Amino acid sequence: MNEENADGTNGCGKVRTGTQNEAALLALMEKTGYNMVQENGQRKFGGPPPGWEGPPPPRGCEVFVGKIPRDMYEDELVPVFERAGKIYEFRLMMEFSGENRGYAFVMYTTKEEAQLAIRILNNYEIRPGKFIGVCVSLDNCRLFIGAIPKEKKKEEILDEMKKVTEGVVDVIVYPSATDKTKNRGFAFVEYESHRAAAMARRKLIPGTFQLWGHTIQVDWADPEKEVDEETMQRVKVLYVRNLMISTTEETIKAEFNKFKPGAVERVKKLRDYAFVHFFNREDAVAAMSVMNGKCIDGASIEVTLAKPVNKENTWRQHLNGQISPNSENLLVYANKEESHSKTLGKTPALPTRLNGQHSPSPPEIERCTYPFFPGTKLTPISMYSLKYNHFNSAVMHLDYYCNKNNWAPPEYYLYSTTSQDGKVLLVYKIVIPAIANGSQSYFMPDKLCTTLEDAKELAAQFTLLHLGKLEDLMC
Numbered sequence: 001m002n003e004e005n006a007d008g009t010n011g012c013g014k015v016r017t018g019t020q021n022e023a024a025l026l027a028l029m030e031k032t033g034y035n036m037v038q039e040n041g042q043r044k045f046g047g048p049p050p051g052w053e054g055p056p057p058p059r060g061c062e063v064f065v066g067k068i069p070r071d072m073y074e075d076e077l078v079p080v081f082e083r084a085g086k087i088y089e090f091r092l093m094m095e096f097s098g099e100n101r102g103y104a105f106v107m108y109t110t111k112e113e114a115q116l117a118i119r120i121l122n123n124y125e126i127r128p129g130k131f132i133g134v135c136v137s138l139d140n141c142r143l144f145i146g147a148i149p150k151e152k153k154k155e156e157i158l159d160e161m162k163k164v165t166e167g168v169v170d171v172i173v174y175p176s177a178t179d180k181t182k183n184r185g186f187a188f189v190e191y192e193s194h195r196a197a198a199m200a201r202r203k204l205i206p207g208t209f210q211l212w213g214h215t216i217q218v219d220w221a222d223p224e225k226e227v228d229e230e231t232m233q234r235v236k237v238l239y240v241r242n243l244m245i246s247t248t249e250e251t252i253k254a255e256f257n258k259f260k261p262g263a264v265e266r267v268k269k270l271r272d273y274a275f276v277h278f279f280n281r282e283d284a285v286a287a288m289s290v291m292n293g294k295c296i297d298g299a300s301i302e303v304t305l306a307k308p309v310n311k312e313n314t315w316r317q318h319l320n321g322q323i324s325p326n327s328e329n330l331l332v333y334a335n336k337e338e339s340h341s342k343t344l345g346k347t348p349a350l351p352t353r354l355n356g357q358h359s360p361s362p363p364e365i366e367r368c369t370y371p372f373f374p375g376t377k378l379t380p381i382s383m384y385s386l387k388y389n390h391f392n393s394a395v396m397h398l399d400y401y402c403n404k405n406n407w408a409p410p411e412y413y414l415y416s417t418t419s420q421d422g423k424v425l426l427v428y429k430i431v432i433p434a435i436a437n438g439s440q441s442y443f444m445p446d447k448l449c450t451t452l453e454d455a456k457e458l459a460a461q462f463t464l465l466h467l468g469k470l471e472d473l474m475c
Contacts, residue, residue, distance in 0.1 A: 085113025167196025
């Protein structure tokens, strides 16, 4: 264990010396029997704990801890986190000065212990006026690979990725919404470990690496949102994907009702996926096992339980503002494999305030200018050849989305009313001609704005949210 040279304070606010810090940590090690080593900017307590046999705990057993006071160390932190269960490994990120960096990772021996830690220790007052944050931490083992030739099959992509990278476990490929014989131009590659995925990304990331003569796009896939088991036990909605676009809600309801007439409450279909609501959870679970892999209108469907996410806090929890596809409300369920690119397209930020209310927004996109030197070579391009992250406006994003789906541009219809204090209030109704004959004929937000720009931006963002997933965004 490296010697602690920095001074710190204990839980009572009294300054303690580096020698006292070292003595406290040694006492903790003696009491618990855990080893402690410091390397690469982090200090590991355990990993494995004394007497541990077998492999490390599976994914989902680790939590991330933030907002830790910089002068707090394992002798104070470990007893707090032991309340939730047995600690496999505690990793505290350290500064060169000897202070901690304000965050740590705690791996428990079971997923249940990790979930308990989140429930009882998130927003825990670890010192007077000091509240820590605790959330699930997942080592990402999955890469997004874009610009793949659409005629390539899963087996071909898997073989190719195994040739050029090590540790490949599986490849996830989705058929095109409009042509089931082709893929969507991207795949997710699953690796045996985070390290294997990171090494593969490092090898492929320069942008000059080619597969089948194509320069591919490589990035981390966004990890799937974890939902606790207790919440999942209450779900009675099925998420059905890989449907034909022509398949109707009536057909889906009839097919899912076959195993038990009257079990389905309602069906909501968007493009090539749908949500099947059941009156009872037991019927939903039974239908999932019966219907998964079945053919409807010639398409082999995939059926899973929809994963609930707290509607109210979704924007706060997903700081990148991404839209989740397998949710009827589009902010209710998460399923990253369904996304195009590595996410589903990030909804642009609205102005800071709309109609006097703060609007949630993703992190600030880098917006800067560069000098234009005489003689700089310029190439004419279409805005539709850009990537979605080049747009910081929901209006432009919606237009881009429609173009990528080969739809006609969105149509905007302006309406107004007068407030009680005499102000003119505005709202736009948006019609997407390509889907106007479906279950959603138009989109109109439930907020009125005082400026034309805000009204249009709000309507575009509302429409993007309710379209659900941005199909074929990068195709």
